[in-house]
Amino acid sequence: MSTYQMTAGHGGSPIQLLSPDGVRHPHERYDRFLADVDGNVEGVDRAALLVSIYEDMVVARRVDAEGTALQRQGQLGLWPPFVGQEAAQIGSAHAIGADDFIFPSYREIGVAYARGAELPDLVRQWRGNAHSGWDPFVMNMAPSQVVIGAQTLHAVGYAMGVLFDGAETAVVTYFGDGATSQGDVNESMVFAASFQAPVVFFCQNNQWAISEPVGIQAHVPIARRAPGFGISSVRIDGNDVLACLAATREALERARSGNGPSFIEAVTYRMGPHTTADDPTRYRDANELEDWKEKDPIARFEAYLASIGVVDDAVRARAAEKADAVAAALREATIHMPDPEPESLFEHVYAGPQPVLERQRDHFARYRHGIEGGLGAGAETTAEGGR
Amino acid sequence: MSEMTFAKALNAGLRKSMERDSKVVLMGEDIGKLGGVFRITDGLQKDFGAHRVIDTPLAESGIMGTAIGMAYRGYRPVIEIQFDGFVYPAFDQIVSQVAKLHFRSLGRIKVPLTIRIPFGGGIGSPEHHSESPEAYFVHTAGLRVVAVSNPQDAYSMIQQAIACDDPVVFFEPKRRYHDKGEVDETAGLEGPGGLDLGAARVLTEGTDVTLVGYGPLAKTCADAATAASDEGISVEAIDLRSLSPIDYATLEASVRKTGRLVIAHEASQTAGLGAEIAASITERCFYFLEHAPVRVTGFDVPYPHSKLEFFHLPDLDRILDGVDRAMGRPNSLSGTEEGE
Numbered sequence: 109m110s111t112y113q114m115t116a117g118h119g120g121s122p123i124q125l126l127s128p129d130g131v132r133h134p135h136e137r138y139d140r141f142l143a144d145v146d147g148n149v150e151g152v153d154r155a156a157l158l159v160s161i162y163e164d165m166v167v168a169r170r171v172d173a174e175g176t177a178l179q180r181q182g183q184l185g186l187w188p189p190f191v192g193q194e195a196a197q198i199g200s201a202h203a204i205g206a207d208d209f210i211f212p213s214y215r216e217i218g219v220a221y222a223r224g225a226e227l228p229d230l231v232r233q234w235r236g237n238a239h240s241g242w243d244p245f246v247m248n249m250a251p252s253q254v255v256i257g258a259q260t261l262h263a264v265g266y267a268m269g270v271l272f273d274g275a276e277t278a279v280v281t282y283f284g285d286g287a288t289s290q291g292d293v294n295e296s297m298v299f300a301a302s303f304q305a306p307v308v309f310f311c312q313n314n315q316w317a318i319s320e321p322v323g324i325q326a327h328v329p330i331a332r333r334a335p336g337f338g339i340s341s342v343r344i345d346g347n348d349v350l351a352c353l354a355a356t357r358e359a360l361e362r363a364r365s366g367n368g369p370s371f372i373e374a375v376t377y378r379m380g381p382h383t384t385a386d387d388p389t390r391y392r393d394a395n396e397l398e399d400w401k402e403k404d405p406i407a408r409f410e411a412y413l414a415s416i417g418v419v420d421d422a423v424r425a426r427a428a429e430k431a432d433a434v435a436a437a438l439r440e441a442t443i444h445m446p447d448p449e450p451e452s453l454f455e456h457v458y459a460g461p462q463p464v465l466e467r468q469r470d471h472f473a474r475y476r477h478g479i480e481g482g483l484g485a486g487a488e489t490t491a492e493g494g495r
Numbered sequence: 496m497s498e499m500t501f502a503k504a505l506n507a508g509l510r511k512s513m514e515r516d517s518k519v520v521l522m523g524e525d526i527g528k529l530g531g532v533f534r535i536t537d538g539l540q541k542d543f544g545a546h547r548v549i550d551t552p553l554a555e556s557g558i559m560g561t562a563i564g565m566a567y568r569g570y571r572p573v574i575e576i577q578f579d580g581f582v583y584p585a586f587d588q589i590v591s592q593v594a595k596l597h598f599r600s601l602g603r604i605k606v607p608l609t610i611r612i613p614f615g616g617g618i619g620s621p622e623h624h625s626e627s628p629e630a631y632f633v634h635t636a637g638l639r640v641v642a643v644s645n646p647q648d649a650y651s652m653i654q655q656a657i658a659c660d661d662p663v664v665f666f667e668p669k670r671r672y673h674d675k676g677e678v679d680e681t682a683g684l685e686g687p688g689g690l691d692l693g694a695a696r697v698l699t700e701g702t703d704v705t706l707v708g709y710g711p712l713a714k715t716c717a718d719a720a721t722a723a724s725d726e727g728i729s730v731e732a733i734d735l736r737s738l739s740p741i742d743y744a745t746l747e748a749s750v751r752k753t754g755r756l757v758i759a760h761e762a763s764q765t766a767g768l769g770a771e772i773a774a775s776i777t778e779r780c781f782y783f784l785e786h787a788p789v790r791v792t793g794f795d796v797p798y799p800h801s802k803l804e805f806f807h808l809p810d811l812d813r814i815l816d817g818v819d820r821a822m823g824r825p826n827s828l829s830g831t832e833e834g835e
Contacts, residue, residue, distance in 0.1 A: 209567070211564075238601060239595075239598065239599040239600075240599050240600050240601065243603055244567075244600060244603055244604060245603065250567065250604075251596075251599055251600055251604075255587065255591050255592070258560065258587070258588065258591065258592055260560075261556070261557060261559075261560020261561050261563070261564065261588065262560055262561075262563045262564040262567060262592070263564060264560075264561050264564060265560060265561030265562060265563055265564020265565045265566075265567070265568070266564035266565065266567050266568050267564070268561060268564065268565060269564065269565045269567075269568030269569070269570055270568065272520075272546045272570075273568070291554075291556060291584075292556055292557070292560060292587075292588075295552070295554040295556055295557035295560070296557065296560065296561075298552050298554060298557065299551070299552060299554070299557050299561050302552055455601075455602070456597055456598045456600075456601055456602040457597070457598050457636055457637055458597070458637065458639070458661050459597065459602075459605060459659075459660035459661050460660070460661075462740050463693075463740055463743070463744075464740045464741065464743070465740075
């Protein structure tokens, strides 16, 4: 049976382990999930661990900026910025094991980067070269999902399979505040609770679903919905990378120990537009962005790391250098990505050959040959023409 | 060979598939202890356990979406949609996910789902229980769509559909569930007479008219061929079996011989299977046609209340009237502009 908890952080302030000025506050429930990053585990290089999280956040932000720049220069068709959400994405990603499986939305580019995606695979779909990038079974991460909330059901089904296999893998699905209004997200919580599936619902409440503020989606804090389904939930500061790391670790532990699903609402902010096609100045106040800049996830973590002597100018410079190098490599890979062959559009529709499709492909190939070879060049090879 | 009902043949085919592959799981509403509202899964949960015959919450999109997740994990889910009219809540997951994941992932993700849908009318049901939604799925690239018409095909094609690496929407004519027929239980994945999942079957050979039907109307088409022969008309009745892809090789060979084509289905006419087959056969066999293709279908109305459903459904006489039209014989439209 489910043993859901109505925990702190449902109303009022979300759970915070790092305040915006970079001060680490002890937390009775979560400190045990941060023993390594707090330096309480022998043999763990605390500084290296913290710097790896810090660098991922810095590089992810730079990748995001590069994506926007590439779109502005016509190299990408579209880009969905995640600037401002680095703590939620990198913090949770660092909690997830290599054998765990992730079902993301389309905005989890920071998660994919931290999970080790090849750089061209971060932009392939946004350039229009394919509908997806990375190999899902190499990354243990599904292709990005564009239909809002649809992936949460896939995550629960995968987790049901894990359960039936008797495995210890856990599953994490990412979605936004807008998605919580979708039937699929609600159905996924019904299924997850009924089957006690080992799944973590990680909701990045970034306050905006394109132009709609979260108040249109939910009249109560989103985390409060989950207990109604019988799912433990928590509301955390999504700009606090340590809170994101700790809460995800806790939820994964619950999943792996057979105690079913969890729901995390990470309260964060979409500092950029919904996508590069969006113009937030039409619907939101510039002051709001200024307020959230005060809570910047990277500045906060950096202040904390400086206060404990893990980050200094040399570390900052190294992170910035790495970010620039990754961005340059991403740019190179994007600009030199070859276009797909026209005939390839008929591939992978079915697992095997399909006669109607083969006929269309053949006609298309003849048509192209005819156009390229000049009028009449295709006629001798066109069956209909011979009648 | 043994005689069994259509429903029992499906049950036997499902059992065979579950024995063959431990990754085959059944998912749906009321399919466990109850055995489904039509008893197609009768006894399977008792024999295979609740993890392989899964009673799900009442949420069709949820069933479809979680089945996709199980496919990611290596399972082969077989979904029972309780009635045709209840598939629409799952439509988004079918069209945007099931059908597209293989293409989206460049062939890396297989989605070998079998989506079983009892379809068609004629059983006196209330609204939403008698629909023929096959054209929506045929129009969706990435899906295979089949309609079974007899116990032998039910037994074999369900096994073929489950073994197929593509998603298959599997239409079962609910008014034929209690029909009995001989079933060769040695015909498993090879199919009866070696027919694969994509093949049409010639039911009666003929030389005057090609008559194409599927699902519940395959039997009606065969009956129409018999009735027509009494009047000296030689009808080649074809059970389409696979609605996507369509076995045009079999249809073309027949129409090149007969020069006339009649297509019958319960679904409404506009943009239905009849339209697609008529257009494709006209493109492929134009110089062989003696008459424009004729469609005999349900009307373009929402599925009617049961007191009127038999006026809506094509029956033997309406199909024979269509044959007469294709033959240029006196028929219900004679003397009208359309009949000329």
